[in-house]
Amino acid sequence: MRRGGGFALAAVIALAAPAMAQNQGAGADAAVTRGRMLFEEKCTTCHTLGSGDFLGPDLAGVADRRPREWLLRFIVEPDRVLAEGDPVALELLKKYSDLEMPNLKVTLEEAEAALAYIATGGAAAGAAAAPSVPPASAPGAPAAVEPLGPQWRMSTQVYIGLLFLAAVILTAAAFLVVYKGSQPRAEYEKFERVFDTIQRYWTASLVIATLLFTVALLPLVPFPPVRAATEETQVVKVEALQFGWNMEPRTVKVGTPVEFRVTGRDVNHSFGLVDPHGVLLFQVQAMPRYVKEAVYTFDEPGTYHVLCMEYCGLAHHVMRTTVQVVR
Amino acid sequence: MAVIAERAIATDVPREASFNYLVVRYWLTALAAFFVAAVIGLVLRWNQASGFLSLAWHYRLQTFHGAYMAWFAIASVAGFVWLLIRKQFEIVVPRARMELVYWLLLAGAGLFGFGVLIGGFAPGFPILPPLPLNPAGAWAAWAVNVSLSGMVLIVVATIAYLLEWLVAAHRAAGGLGQALGLSVFLPRGANPGGRTVPPYVLAVTAMALIGMYALPVGAYLVANILLKNNFPAVPLDPLFAKNMLWAFAHTLVNILYWGTFGIVYLLIPVITDREWKLYRLLVILWLVTIVTTGMTAMGHHLQLDPVPFSIVVIGQVGSYLSIMSWAAVSIYGAVERIWKSGITWEPKVSFLYFGMFMVLVGMAGAYLDAGPGFNTILHNTLWVPAHFHSYMMLGMALFIFACMYHYVPLLTRKTDDSTALPRVHFWMTAIGGVGLVGSFYLAGLLGTPRRMAAYPLDALPALAGLVTQASVPFALVLALAQAIPLFYLTRMLVRRA
Missing domain, CATH: 2.60.40.420 (Cupredoxins -  blue copper proteins)
Structure with missing residues (x-):
């Protein structure tokens, strides 16, 4: 099974989006255009059109292989078709790693539009091509974003990384000091009192840090009540x-x-x-x-x-x- | 009772060879599970870097890896608990009951593994409902029944050995309050016999006590999923189920860690020849840990869920307070005793010391993740496995290794003067572990999602892909290292005295 091609496909779709908008309302092509948008939105996670099987079968020529009525029903309510034990659906299920086609809440009209687009073999759009690039996590896979762009240098993630790094370095330094200081043996009573005092301050500082951290992080929460909808939202x-x-x-x-x-x-x-x-x-x-x-x-x-x-x-x-x- | 008891417990094991070998059997079985799970961990990381496994097998192995690592901790701590009950309380648990727990654990692991490897059950571990029931056709209902039945057996066996400890502690320490160290709050002279328990008794009692809440919650949840799997009309609310899952799984992992920290409390005073008694601040922070871990720490798993905002804040504060006793008094106390102790840095000491360091590293990671403002960008990324691998794989497991390297020669009455193999084990684990965990932290910051067979690298910074690939050699070193204790301890068992 090829994997990860969907990622590349998503990037291709993203690039094709402006072109898709221009095609809208093109008279006789309207249904095909609508079908293409639907295909790209709901089908390309698992299917290609002419570039081979992915998580599900390659849909190129599927209109010639299956009866139209069966295809429409399977697109609209695949869960019920499977539940009824349809032999073709079960055979497909077995062939494609037992991945059930989900019910995507597609209407009959939308299914017809999608089939109209599939029948063109992707020629109407060209953009709904298939994942022909290596899996996204394979060595040499193309990255659609810069390695670490300017936005990254300013992100919250960087501050988290710095806080974490500081904590690790301080802890490592303390452990190294104690490691070096483990020799030679000395009477514990000499420094027990000092250690007890340090412990009290250390505990108190952890409690204070907890309270401060709790308050400081709340404004970053992205959901209500910290961030709530307004009239213009x-x-x-x-x-x-x-x-x-x-x-x-x-x-x-x-x-x-x-x-x-x-x-x-x-x-x-x-x-x-x-x-x-x-x-x-x-x-x-x-x-x-x-x-x-x-x-x-x-x-x-x-x-x-x-x-x-x-x-x-x-x-x-x-x-x-x-x-x-x-x- | 404190230091004398520790010395006796740490250096003088029971004379009954069959009991001793039973404890060793628990540990060796646990080590075998750890080795297998570590190799599977390597396969998973390798697959994420180069993609050679089918999706079905990747997620099966991912489920197996998590479950068997948890099983390793459960079985290891069981061996430690049997040993402590016999030595600390001088109570003889009937052999049949210890054998029953062992075979229940083994049968549970076998059933779970069968459902996963043969039945394709792959909801990840722990099993977040309702995924086990809605696999999109990836596994059959029978696989759910088999695997979850295995989980029930493991939960029952764990309840059984924790109950054995509670009963023994109640009888021998003069009540659970005494076993929790509450006598330190009594006025001078009011404590019967003037005795307080050593800290490891408090740690193990706390583990057992909170286990009596967390494990039945887990049993209830698993039973609910099993029932719904067979009778679809049975209700299962996703949010309630998620609460139950983390109240069980997060708490179980926490308390197992407490049990293994009992090893630190036990061995550090003996190794450094310095007493470690209970005192008020230690007991107070322990009580805070018990309450917050049992009740609120799992709340940070719900911070992104549709819950009241008060739950979000409680989850944050509870998570912070739950780790207070470790950073403030427990690890601090251990490190303090090492200062100017003239300690010999043998491998078991290295395991304990480095383990404590990595626990603190993991806690720093947990601290950052548990704040809801940060949780929203760290949760479900590799930052999460980074922090729990820090204090489980490189903390809890290292304490267990130290325990085994210390006790197995005593229990088998065979010595091995060479420390070469344990030393190699330590360095390979430390280097491989830090490299792997470091890659998880960095990948988490880069937004790399956890639990993915292949990463969406076209949406992430290119560095995310390099980090994945660079981590594979570290995972290889780490996994291979885990064959060493298995070989070392098996060799000790079979050689002549």
């Missing part, structure tokens, strides 16, 4: 599911707070937002039956990656999408 509804994202809208503006209302459909996921420089901005849990809000104000346009940060099943690592941030 843009709302993005996010639903995580094995192994994709339903998100509406997918384009937001810089400078205005965005409230992400995140939930899950099947199991626990985590909505992690990564900026164009590769900095993880925040994450919140995507849990079935519950909604978690996170508020963030973008100050830079670009393509932001959404990663699932909570292990959710075998295709967890390809559960990705993007958010476009525009001026």
Whole structure:
């Protein structure tokens, strides 16, 4: 099984986004264009169009291999088709590592549009190409972001790293001093009182540090009540599911707070937002039956990656999408 | 009772060879599990760097790795507890009960492993519901039944040996209050016999006491998942289940660490020839640790969840307070005793000393992760395995190695004057471990998600990929090193006295 191709595909999709917008409303091609957008949004996590099998089968020519009615029903309600024991669906399940096709809440109309696009073999778009690059984690895989851009030097992660490094160096220095000072033996009573005094101050300083740290870190929390929606807030509804994202809208503006209302459909996921420089901005849990809000104000346009940060099943690592941030 | 008891316990083991060999059997089995899990850890890291495993096998092995590492700690601490009950309290636990716990642990591990390796059960460890029940077709319902039945056996066996300790401590120390060191608060002359227990009795009693809360919570959760797996109408709320999971799993790992720190409390006074008695500040901070670990420390797992904001703050403060006793008095007290002690730096001392250093490193990582402002960018990244590998793999496990290197020659009544193999074991573990854990910390800061078969490197800084690849040689050194104690102790068992 090839893995990681979905990552490269997501990058290709991101680059193709402006072109996709221009194609909208092109008369007879409208259904195909809509199908292409749907395909790229919901299908490319697992399928390619002409570049071979991925987590699921290559869908090039699938309209010739399967009856149209069967395809439409399987796209709309794959869970029920499988539950009914459909032999073709079961055979596919067995062939593709027992990864069940999830119910992506696709309507019949949307399924028809997707099939219309698939029938073009991807020619209408070209961009829905397939992962032809090596797996993202393989040596030599292309990185779409700079090694450590200017944004990185200013990120919270750097401050965390410095705090941690300081703690490790101080601890290591103390342990080295004691290691060197372990010889020769001296009477314990000589310095027992000094050690007791140090211990009291050390304990008190840890308690004070705890209180200060608790207060100091709270303003960084990305969700209510620390950050809450206002009247002008843009709302993005996010639903995580094995192994994709339903998100509406997918384009937001810089400078205005965005409230992400995140939930899950099947199991626990985590909505992690990564900026164009590769900095993880925040994450919140995507849990079935519950909604978690996170508020963030973008100050830079670009393509932001959404990663699932909570292990959710075998295709967890390809559960990705993007958010476009525009001026 | 303190230092005399420590000396006797640390240097004079029971004469009953069959009992001694039972303890050694617990430890050797645990070491075998550790070695297998370490090699699997290497395979996982290698796969993340170069991608040669199928997805199904990567996540199966990931589940196996976590579970068997936890099992290693459970089984090792069990051996230590049997030894302490016999030596500290001079109570003879019937052989059948110790054998039953051993075989329950073994059967549990076997069932869990069967469900994972044969049935494909791969929800990761610990098993965050409802994933075990919604595998997207990756594993069958029977695999869930088999693996979780194995977990139930392990939980029952752990409850059993912790109960044995509580009963023994209650009988021998004059009540659980005494075993928790509360006598230090009594006015002078009010303490019957004027005795206080040594700190390791407090540590192990605290472990057993909180285990009586955490383990039944775990048993309840596993039973709930099992029931829902077979009767879908059974309710299971994802948020409540997540609370239960961490109340069980996070607390279990914490208390096992307390048990292994009992080894430090026991061996440091003997090695340095300096007494370590209970005193009020130590007991107060221990009580804070017991309450916060038992009740609130797991709260930092919920900071990103749809919970009231008060829970977020309580989780943060509880997490901070739960590690206070370690940094403020326990490790401080051990290090203080080493100063000008004229100690001989033999391998078991190196394991203890370096283990304590790495526990503090892990705690610094935990401290940063437990603040909700930082948690939102560190949680679910490799920072999390970084911090728990620091104080488990390079802390807890090292204390266990020190315990084995100290006791196995005594228990088998065979000596090995050469310290070459334990020394090589120490240095390979330290170098490989620091390299691997260091790569986890850095990758975590770079936003690399944990528990992924392949990383989304096109979305992350390019350095993330280099860090993954650079860590593989360290993982190799670390994994190979774990064959050494297995070989060393097995050789000691089979050689002539």
